[in-house]
Amino acid sequence: MRKTTEEKLAGSLTAKTTDLLPFLPYLLQDFWELGSDPDAMANLINRHVAVSKNTRVLDLACGKGAVSVAVAEKLSVQVKGIDLIPEFIEVAGQKAAEHGVFDLCEFEVGDINEAVQALRGFDVVILGAVGDVLGNPHETLRKLAQTVKTGGYVLIDEAYLKDGGKQEDMGYNNYEYLTENEWAALFAESGLTLVETIFASDMESESSDSDSGMAFITQRANELIEKHPDKKAMFEGYIRSQQSEYDDLESNLEAVLWLLRVSGGNE
Numbered sequence: 001m002r003k004t005t006e007e008k009l010a011g012s013l014t015a016k017t018t019d020l021l022p023f024l025p026y027l028l029q030d031f032w033e034l035g036s037d038p039d040a041m042a043n044l045i046n047r048h049v050a051v052s053k054n055t056r057v058l059d060l061a062c063g064k065g066a067v068s069v070a071v072a073e074k075l076s077v078q079v080k081g082i083d084l085i086p087e088f089i090e091v092a093g094q095k096a097a098e099h100g101v102f103d104l105c106e107f108e109v110g111d112i113n114e115a116v117q118a119l120r121g122f123d124v125v126i127l128g129a130v131g132d133v134l135g136n137p138h139e140t141l142r143k144l145a146q147t148v149k150t151g152g153y154v155l156i157d158e159a160y161l162k163d164g165g166k167q168e169d170m171g172y173n174n175y176e177y178l179t180e181n182e183w184a185a186l187f188a189e190s191g192l193t194l195v196e197t198i199f200a201s202d203m204e205s206e207s208s209d210s211d212s213g214m215a216f217i218t219q220r221a222n223e224l225i226e227k228h229p230d231k232k233a234m235f236e237g238y239i240r241s242q243q244s245e246y247d248d249l250e251s252n253l254e255a256v257l258w259l260l261r262v263s264g265g266n267e
Contacts, residue, residue, distance in 0.1 A: 017234065019231075019234060020234055020235075020238060021085070023224060023235075024085065025085065025087035025088065026220060026223075026224060027217060027220045027221060027224070027238065028217075028220075029220065030216040030220070031064075031213075031216070032064050032066045032091070032095065033063075033064075033066040033067075034063035034064060034066070034088075034128075034129075035063075035128055035129035035157060036066070036067050036126075036128035036129055036157040036257075037203040037257070038066045038067045038069070038070030038071070039070055039074075040198055040202075040203045040257055041067050041070065041071065041126060041128075041155060041157075041257060042067075042070045042071045042073075042074040042075060043074075044155065044196060044198060044257060044259050045057070045071060045075060045124055045153070045155065045259070046074065046075055047196070048153070048195050048196065048259060049123065049124060049153055051075050051076075051077050051123075052077075053076060053077070053078075054078075055075070055077040055078065055123045055124070056077070056078050056079075056080070056121070056122045056123050056124075057071055057072075057077055057078065057079045057080070057122065057123065057124045057125075057126065058079075058080050058082075058115075058119060058122040058124070058125045058126065058147055058148075059071070059079055059080065059081040059082070059126045059128075060082055060112040060115060060116070060125065060126065060127045060130075060134075060144075061082070061083055061084075061112055061127060061128065061130040061133060062081030062082060062083050062088075062089075062092060062107065062126075062128075063083055063085075063088050063092070063128070064088045064091040064092050064095065065081055065088075065089075065091065065092025065093070065095050065096060065105065065107060066095070067126060067128060068081040068092065068096070068105055068107070069092070069095050069096050069099050069101055069105065071126075072096070072099075072101040072104040072105050073099050073100070073101050076104065077104065077123075078104055078106075079104060079105050079106070080105075080106045080107075080108075080119075080122075081105065081106070081107045081108075082107075082108055082109075082110045082112055082115050083107075083109065083110075083112075084109065084110070084111055084112070085109075086109050089107045089108065089109050092105070092107045093105075093107050112130075112133060112134065113133070113134060113143075115147075116134065116143040116144065116146065116147055117143075119147050120146070120147060121147075121148075121149055122147050122148045122149070122152060123148065123149060123152050123153065124148065124152060124153045124154075124155060125144050125147045125148050125152070125153070125154055125155070126155045126156075127140070127144055127154075127155075127156045127157070128156070128157040129157040129158070129159075131174065131175040132175055132176075136176070137178060137183070137186055138186055138189070138190065140156075141154070141186060141187070141190040141192060141260075142190060144156070145190060145191065145192065145262045148262050149262075150262065150263070151261065151262065151263070152261075152262050153195070153259060153260065153261055153262065154192060154258075154259075154260040154261075154262060155257065155258070155259050155260075156257070156258050156260070157255075157256075157257055158183070158255075158256055158257075158258060159177065159249065159253040159254060159255040159256065160177060160178055160179055160180045160182075160183055160253065160254055160256070161177050161178065161179050161180075161252065161253065161254075162252060162253060162254050165177075165179075165252045165253070169251075169252050170244075170248050170252055171243075171244030171245070171247050171248050171252075172241050172244035172245045172248055177253065180254070183258075187260060191262065191263045192260040192261065192262060192263070193260060193261045193263060194258060194259075194260055195259040195260060195261050196258075196259045197256050197257070197258055197259075198256065198257040199254065199255070199256055200249070200254075200255035200256065203257070210246035210249075210250070213242075213246065214239075214242065214243060214246065217238075217239060217242050218239055221235040221236070221238060221239050222235075
């Protein structure tokens with residue numbers, strides 16, 4: 001059966017059921033960053049993209065806007081962020097105002113599957129750690145590339161299987177991970193040139209600290225169990241899934257940022 005956007009979103013946030021989606025803002029209230037390193041992304045764009053006040057950046061599945069705000073603040077460019085969760089978008093707007101970039105940032109609640117069909121002409125598109133929300137890797141790259149100009153850039157937060165790693169070894173097995181060579185072949189097939197790779201070990205994202213991350217998540221999940229004892233199994237399952245994802249990133253996966261240049265985008 002074909003997954004809905006909500007099901008894919010839940011899976012990307014280690015929720016095994018869409019019933020958990022309404023509780024994610026509470027569970028993740030201690031995090032502003034939701035998977036991607038904002039400074040690393042902003043610096044990567046700055047190194048390779050000739051930015052100006054007219055540069056337009058699209059941040060898909062922007063979460064609470066941490067990447068959007070960092071990019072706008074560091075580069076003084078226009079950023080449009082889209083996310084399906086209204087509470088996340090509300091925080092994004094507040095953070096943009098706090099950081100003095102409210103006029104540079106536009107945030108809206110929406111389905112990024114619909115957004116990639118309608119939006120065109122951006123200089124950079126960002127997709128951070130959302131699994132298969134846009135489809136399989138080939139579909140995802142195609143949909144991202146069509147949102148930017150010819151010669152524009154795709155910046156993605158992904159992970160690939162380490163040498164010798166196998167899909168069956170994954171603790172949180174919600175997504176078909178590729179090898180580095182398989183990704184490279186897809187880049188070439190999709191008309192994308194790899195500009196630079198940054199490894200997670202070289203980043204300092206707040207979400208990369210598994211111990212503190214799990215402590216926050218466990219605390220919030222236990223608070224919800226007290227309020228909703230009938231949903232105890234769902235919240236405990238979320239704790240286990242999140243721990244499995246951290247373990248996978250430690251043992252089985254190589255997390256990376258890839259900046260790619262589009263040779264066949266749309267003007």
